[in-house]
Amino acid sequence: MRPIVAHKGAVRFRIVTHGRAAHTSKPENGDNAIHQMVEVIDWLRERGEPALSMRGHPRLTPPTFTIGTISGGVGVNIVPDRCVIDIDRRTLPTEDPAAVLAEIDGWLADLMRARPGVKATREDPYISERGLDGPVDGSLVVAVQSAVAKVTGGSVDATPDGVPYGTDATHLWGLAGIPTVVIGPGDIAQAHTIDEWVDLNDVRQCTEVYYEVMRSFVQGEWS
Structure with missing residues (x-):
């Protein structure tokens, strides 16, 4: 029951690779979108994971980049002409979702310049939530700390903390300015x-x- 005053945001979106269908007896007549996606995934991980690990926040772990789903192909005897991945990018409160997407776009552009056979596009995000970064010494925080100490007899650490997941607090504090x-x-x-x-x-x-x-x-003990 520690008071949480900071948490990460989330930007979720899809990347699609575009190939050409063909019968698998003559795969050379097609362009395998799944093979392209393998290159996309490797490229994004090689660039994204080291870059994100260097970013910090006093109460949060570094931002993360997770590929949660992958789908492609319609039959085992058909070269797939499309492959899709869903990405969950957990952001720090200091990161702007638009800048996060621009960074992804830059990595994809670099890949397609280096590997002309890869044809990938990013779709617009279907979730874009900023993180929470509230004060650690506001009157509400102090009131919650006092309540935790009173109820638990001081057995629970009531130091304000941060968590890696997201909550609706980002709408209340981040958008509406409600403590x-x-x-x-x-x-x-x-x-x-x-x-x-x-x-x-x-x-x-x-x-x-x-x-x-x-x-x-x-x-009236606090306001």
Whole structure:
């Protein structure tokens, strides 16, 4: 239940390679889009992973670049004329989504200059969310810290922290300017798994934290 004041954003988009279909008995008559995509993936990983690992934030790990899905071809006896990958680019709050996409476009352009046989295009993003980077000493943060300490008896570290995933706080604070702290029960290690679960004691304690924050606000202890 540490107060979260920073988290990453996400830009998700597709890259498509374009080939030419042919019967696999004469593959030389076609242009294999999957083979092209292999080159795209290798190129992006070779350039992207080292570059991203050098970028930092005081409360967050470096940004990441993950290829989550790949699809291509319509039959085993047909040279595929199209291959598609979905990319999840987790961004730091300081990174602008437009600049992230421009960087990808630059890497693709470099590849196609170096390998004229590769024909790849990037589609517009279907998710583009900036990260959260809130203050660590705002009145809401201090109120949440006090509530956590009171409810848990100081057994939980209430130091403001950052997380690598995203939340709706980016809309409240980043877009609307509403002071926001992310705090809830459970652990991200148990999220999005087959046996996703949360400890009921965490739920009870977190409910008490929410109550204490609201009580202290209503009684004028912070604003």
